[in-house]
Amino acid sequence: MNKTMKWTSAILATGVLLGGSGLIGGNSVQAATTGAKTVKQAVQQPSVVLKYKGQTLTQHAKIVDGNTMIPLTVLRDAFGLPINYNSTTKTYSVGSDSMKLNMEVSDYGVGTDLNGYYIYSMTGNHESKMINNRLYVPFKLLSDYLGVQGVYNPTQKSLDLSKRVMNDIKITSEALDKSNKNASIKVQYPKISGLAEEVQTKINATFKKQAEQFVSNSEEQASRRDGTVGNKYDFSQTYVVSFNREGVLSIVTDQYEYTGGAHGGTMREGHTFSLKDGKQIELKDLLKAEPNYKQKLDKMLKESTKELAFPDAPGGLTEKPNFFVSESGIVIFYQQYEIAPYAAGIPTYTFNFSSILPKGTDPFTSFK
Template identity: 85%
Template sequence: MNKTMKWTSAVLAAGVLLGGSGLVGGTFVNAAATGGNTVKQATQQPSVVLKYKGQVLTQQGKIVDGNTMIPLTVLRDAFGLAIDYNSTTRTYSVGSDSMKLNLEVSDYGVSTDLNGYYIYSMTGNHEAKMINDRLYVPFKLLNDYLGIQGVYNPVQKSLELSKLVMNDIKITSVSLDKSNKNATIQIQYPKISGLTDEVQNTINTAFKKEAERFASEAEKEASRRDGTIEHKYDYSQTYVVTFNREGVLSIVVDQYGYSGGAHGGTIREGHTFSLKDGKKIELKDLLKAEPNYKQKLDKMLKQSTKDVAFPESTGGLTEKPAFFVSESGLAIFYQQYEIAPYAAGIPTYTFNFSSILPKGTNPFASFK
């Protein structure tokens, strides 16, 4: 099947515009699962003392369904990140470039994206919540995408927040608009700076070629649109940085296309590079300390996918596994329909490196 025939959209929904501590916001939930209902008020939740640079913050976190939630205003008051508001689009933004978190408020609620890439639970719970008229974001979202780490003290019930040490590079977006009378074609791809010319050119060329190839495929498919189809075809590409530390850069690219029918389709690609030489990192490079990593991963994946995979699918390790690196570990994913029905989305399973590699092994040691 042609790649552009597989792209899909996801359902956005949910939240309410409410005031609180100089900031308004809402929650992002799955409308299909909730019928469009949103969390306006929460029952009493256990509090978490928040600390930054050894100082106790006046604002506290909450434990909700086992997830530590942080007031969005902590990013402003503790980390010094400005929170901007666009009254035209009703969007709150914090951060910049590839780490720019956007919360767009509508009559249906608030959707969450990072520099245009809508965040769903690829590696865990990333849903913001409205608690007592204040917007809270999961610590996991901050840790996975905004470069913030935390150490929890169970005795004091406190979370010490700090900044992760990131690679000394800058990641900006390049826009490619190839829209025409037959289709809307809007593409975003990353551009890296701060490395040697040779290394950053190698990485940037790979992302540029991927974007141009997608645009060409979209234009070709759209050219076959006939007069019986009133609507334009729709194609878009977005990306998100999932890991940017220890000499390693991992980025997920989603390519979406819709040319009619009940829904479109999404193709996801994971790209992981060594910033030392610009070479693409493969699984064997990350897991070379474990000779039996394929057997280990195969067993772990079969166990993880058994409840969602098609009866005829083993759900194990494929010949060329699709993966990316995140703060949570190694994420293996399958394309839509590859092992499960459309409703399963893009099945993604994350494993801590310590569950695969010998004790004390650093998978990134050779890339520093």
């Protein structure tokens, strides 16, 4: 689902330009047109005043389908993040390493990924949009993945933005490309630095082992391909950092494979670590303040999945639930076909810690 998503950009011959004059370096993002079909635009959207550290910005956010959309250039002008543009792929990039946001503008919309990981199907609406010839990014995307937080003032209809306090670590990408005549095999996995040596070695060994095992399995499958028939096989792994605060690091990896047929398949895995000792955190470690957390989660999951799940699927809390931590709480997910048809993708459900734990409980106390 992630690597195979393609965005055709031939129609927009000159791409998206920064600045009111149509040149990189201005205060807005504009779309060029060619006289052919143009990007669908939203008009007359309600505005939200934007502030950064209490100072009012000249640019405003807009509300689109209930989502607060932030002008891309706010990341440059307020947060000091440079915006780069690739004229060949018609892609804008902002940020770096695991927090590098890429937006490919095409006639079909804006393809958004974080360091190669497409996040449109994760925990909410993360789709960037063209609005009146300007490129906007959902506040939810910035909040969930780029370390931005905001406080909304309903009286002033304003959103005060600021940076989150993150764990003092660095996350870079390691790449493995084992493509051959039978298959494309490309893998990215995270590498952590800035921790005690024994801690980061333990965490990094987990991701390296997972990546190497996926490559080995992919090579083995590719070796059985009949090279005289059909397209090459396709195997890829990407990742995204879903939480990096309070002494806790949560990373999601997606492994995609296509070996023929109508479509490929994706296997998702959540990895959550304590940065004190490098141990993987389980649900019981985060929810130990609530003795009945299993019963609570089981009930909430059954209620959430009842309209989607197969008639004979339990749809509740499994023996070893797949999960990760996000800025919104605990995220439980099921693999493709586990409880629902392929069209349902990877069913994903987010629960605030406050809906599970006793009032005032901090799930991260023991990891700080």
